[in-house]
Amino acid sequence: MKLLKCILTENDCCQTGRTIRPKGVMVHSTGANNPLLRRYVQPVAATPGREELLAQLGRNTNANHWNRPGLNVCVHGFVGRLADGTVAAVQTLPWNHRGWHAGTGASGSSANDTHISFEICEDDLTDPAYFGQAYRAAAELTAMLCQQYGLDPLADGVVICHQDGYRRGVASNHGDVYNWFPKFGRSMDDFRAEVVRVMDGESQEEDEMIFYKNLSDVPEYYQAAVGKAVDRGALNGTGDGELNVSEDLCRTLTVLDRLGKLD
Ligand SMILES: [Zn+2]
16 A cells, blocks of 8 residues: 655644544445546645645646645545555645544544544446555555554454544444445445554564565665675576575675675
8 A cells, every 4th residue: 555644734733733542443435436646636835745746646637635624534545546646645734633524422522532533535436446545455454554553453342433532432323434335335344454464464474484586586675785795606596597686684784885895
């Protein structure tokens, strides 16, 4: 999942400076047919990386984005389409900022005080390809947040959608995401299971050793050192033209190179 950062500093919510201790993640969907991130997310003059963000997001010429005062809503992130049509996530508030996304529920309390929130940009809710990509990116973002804050996505009340929050008495009565997910056979139970799959997959990857087949597959920051080892005949690979070098070895060679041992 590509994750950009464009904090909505001009939104009144951001100006409050209030923080929370995150106890969960609340998933929203926008309820409007516009999958483009730039509908909601735009940098202002002072936003770091403004030109790069505009290039990736595209320009919103309607002045209706959320990086402005006078709105009573703000979330921590969005999932939707970049200007090139690919699906990505954008962080729009510090994760531990107190967002304005849930309203107040029947219990008198609000998930604003406990949950990190993001909106998935809806399209016309009929495209399975967009749904699949947005659903997966949303699961990856949720998994990342659960990992970062030590949250169990299967524990009661941790990963919920806006409508779940309403039923639990901690959010206003909005239907999202049940206006969309069930159209493609997905429930919030399915979503939580997907989050777990992402988290399990990532911890497995950490245990697996990474190999690069050819010199061109080796990441740029290792290439000089690995190239020198090949040139000097110290690294011959498997003999059939393939290098098959592990990342560990690449790192070792890079250290040796810094010590001048490969020159
Ligand atoms: Zn909502």
